[in-house]
Amino acid sequence: MSFPSGGPRLFDASISNVSLRSAAETSRHRRAARWGFVLLLPLLIVAMALAVSLFEPRVLSLRNIINILVQSSYLLLFASAQMVVILTGGFDLSLGMAVSVISVATALVTTGLAAADAPAWLVLIAGLAVGLGVGLLVGAFNGLFVSWVGINPFVVTLGSLNICYGLATTISGGRPVFNVPDAFTRPLYDGTFIPGIPIPVTLAIFVAVFLYLLLDRTVFGRALYLIGNNPRAASLAGIPSRRYLFLAYVTCSLLAAFGSLMLTARTGSGEPNLGGSLMLESIAAAVIGGVSLQGGVGGIIPAILGSIFVTLLSNAMNLLEVGGYVQQILLGCVIIAAIFLDRIRATRA
Amino acid sequence: MRLIGPIMSGKSSSHCAGPTSIVEWILRSYRPAGFLPVLLTVLLVAFALFIPNFVAVQNLLNVLRSSSYLVIIAAGQMLVLIVGGFDLSQGAVVALTSVSSALVMVALKETFANEPGLIILIGVLAGLGCGAIVGLVNGACVAFLRISPFMVTLGTMSIATGCALLLTSGIPVYGMPQSYVEGFGRGLWLDLPTAFYLAATVVAVIWVMQNYTRMGRYILAIGGNMQAAIVSGVPVKTYLILSYVICSVLASVSGLAFTAQLGSGQAVINAQLTLESIAAAVIAGVSIKGGVGRVEMVTLGAILLLTLTDAMDLLRIDPRIQAIFLGIIVVLAVALDELSKRRAALV
């Protein structure tokens, strides 16, 4: 029995031709607002850096700036992973724990192979394969339940969060897996690929370019925006929404997996707590950067700006010797503020 | 009298006036939770027969005690789920309550050395106050700012956890009054844990609320069809906020009881608490979409969950692996709920 949706129609939504402003006026107004928001974040970043430098001049030192760039590179991967899913109007709460379990799994495999005197290239390939493979599984799990069964992404990823957490702590025995071999860490962390630029930054740039092309130039990317904006219209027009939604979650987890591999290479060990606050940070970075939680709005630039902002914030707080716990509180406040702003943006548009 | 006509578009299996048999009525009213009491009984019998030490008095008391903590929290989560929301911050509220109540009690130790009752009272009020504030923030953001409850409670969860850690630097807080810890936390009245009586009271109060007060109907209406509630003049914002406040306060209550039993204020408490409360509610037939939920079912759901956990502990299954099971159970329970709804809609 089809129960009528909603309730009494509070107003007739199909009246659309008697508008309050002329079309031209509306778009001029809107364009101005959009420019305002676009410039806001870069200005904010610069302003914040300058403000902090008054108290702690080290913030603007070359070394620190490079440090921030490197840090942001990692966060960029996670923020853009989250962004892919937020574009469709969904969410991935399991990101942090997935990162942990991938880190642990990769570390175990690579250390195991190294102990068995496997050749360097095998260690690297195996490490990558395992890491991305686990990411694929997590993404497939999430995607399956969200797209085909149709469960709320929060609930699904809340469940997979716990599953990953359980797996991470189980297979690691609760302790970090040390001595990840150089064959793995060298290509992903030490040294430079392009002279002068640390590898993590290079990798992040590649990922950024790849994502830009994916979102802007492929049918998949286009579909993500359409599904996020009006899923019913997308289905009606013949876009295979379920398939693309599934792929969105897989993409998210693969990106997170790549980030996890980079982090593991950096720390040199598989950490069951690696993903700790990553879930919140990645959401904060995406939302602050301008990715709308309603879906259908976002891109690689917002992810980049958001990552730099959040990294700068925590970097500044570290230099100013603000306690870790206070930082967590601040992060929570920042998230709520960002969501609030996002809501205003949405109602204004 | 059977009315025949091509436009009759009700459930094709029912007559016009509704189901005709009691069995059909029961099945329709208690869709996924209809099997819950049966399942619980079966499991209890099975565990009693096949797991050694399951029926040991000490074990049963433990299960009863931990179920009590979960029941109180799950009842709170149920209220929020009924109005179509979600509360991820419950675990953090428990931590914050634990920490603040302990700190307050320790701080007042000197001042009111001869009146432990007063110390306890103020400490408890401080703890409940934390819950009330968090609930108020959650509710206000959802009702007035119309922000998604997932996001708000994600934010408050982070803030509350941060505060709890900040206040204690991660170190447990010892020094609560003996009478509180021994008498209330670890005590037994009539051979049953005190927490049990607390939970029983909470369940009774909520049961009365659901069946005999306006609030019970209003929250079902808000979650079931908000437009209908608005048009019928139900003060929607008020009851939304009230639901979130009660949810957080109940988390505080459970936190206080748990802290008393633990004997110290802890900022790091069971990380899975929130998921467990959601799991208990969902197994009990509370829908994520809102509009459905009965506290007696949630009680059974909580008991079922903890009985399973206890059995797994007795069977020496690693708690970390249990975490995996928990995640799978939640996803499957919600999937079942969703699929059964979809099938019902096609009928």
Add this chain to the structure above:
Amino acid sequence: MTGVETNDASRVAEAARDCGDLLLELTNISKRFPGVVALEGVEFELRRGEVHVLFGENGAGKSTLINIIAGTYPADTGTFKYRGKEIVHLTPQAARVIGISPVFQEFSLVPELTVEENLFLGRELTAGGFLNRRAMRARARAIVRELNFDLRPDYKVAQLSRAHQQMVEIAKAFLTEVRLLILDEPTASLTDVEAAKLFELIAKLKAAGVGIIYVSHRMREIKRIADRITVLRDGHKIKTVDAGEVSETELVELMTGRKVGVLFPKIEHRPGEKLLDVEHITLSDRSVDDVSFYARAGEITGIAGLVGCGKSELIRAIVGLEPIESGTIRVGGTVIAAPTPAAMTKRGVCYFPSDRVAEGLALARPVRENVSMAALDLPSFSRHRILQRRSERRIVQEIVQKLSLRPPLIERAVASFSGGNRQKVLLARGLTRDISVYLFDEPTVGVDVGAKAEIYELMQTLLSTGVAIVLVSSDLPEVLNLSHRLYVMHRSHMVAELTGANINEPAVLAHFFRERQPDGIVARELHATN
């Protein structure tokens, strides 16, 4: 109906004492919602014991007006006088207390609550702070008995048929003393027997001095019970007429505002082969029952009928948006077993939804993306899943010029365009790929006159390329003037197929108003069981 009768005498006396004849007097009522003007300067009055019909298209403002009267939200401007006194700050509760009882079209019922709980929602009877369930149960039983409805108060609303849900909705109105009753399409879900009971009830209420605002599209009912009729269009009140003094055609004219200037192009009729063939389609929810029709190339096949007759559901089912129980669909001779929007699009069937905002357009995205949405798998739009943006831009720009989109800027978000232009964006989608059958579902709702003419010209152009067009429309002049062959649906059945000279208003209206004879029911049943 003892409850009402015993109060008759006192009610009439009271009426005489009060302000005289006028129960409700609204002047200069306006209401705006974000981006939409729902009502502008509307005047409305209701007399005691009168049945006053509100008449108008979807989107004319009827819902807004009755919501204002019922206190759901206040008007932005104007005065609201009830029983001689000016009313401000009206809430749904207060409205019911003073005797204004609305019965909404989209139910204001909570599915998981029982009939009794829904009846009392927001006005529960309490004793000492707790619910007085016994009193509520007794009162619920009393009301149901008085109204002579076949309802069990302890059943959940979700378990009831739609007809019974409507009855609950009506019963809700009678919980408090009713002086002004608002009925919004009350018979939409009722069978004839139940509708007759409702009309009896209305007659009794009239006699007792209750004023009734009745919203309906059904001419037969309006003719039967209305005293006066007020026509709304685009948020304005057009005219108030006495029911006895106006003809059906005049009413339809007032409702649609057929202006002298709107020309329906003379579209050449060159019927070719059958491109779409639908046989014995029945939907799972019976909104369409055993319907067959076909559409040919070079021909506009119209489907007319009153709101709720099932014509929209019919073409939605063809593209897989409604669950089909039985029947066959043939496109170009091939049977399609399980239609989905994607599959049907690839087969060359294009569906334009009636609700373009909810189902058609991604408002925040640019025109270009909205137009190309359905063609992303074609080689001119993407190769190996990579978008061919230059090609896409070129094609969309061409199409948009052809349709005279104003302004023809394809990078602008669709949200910034007016209704008529938004519809053009939607229609542009149908020109991006090879389509042989176009299904138009209420294509000109909310579209201004100029854009309407351009849309009709588009249909003419399309038809000359040899496609088949199916036009579903509640706009009688539109469907009469454009169709080469016209089907008429009535309460989920196909009741007529008209061609040539038979496509005229009286003929079509006659089929709209078909009286259902008792034998008719039996005959159809026999037919169904054969």
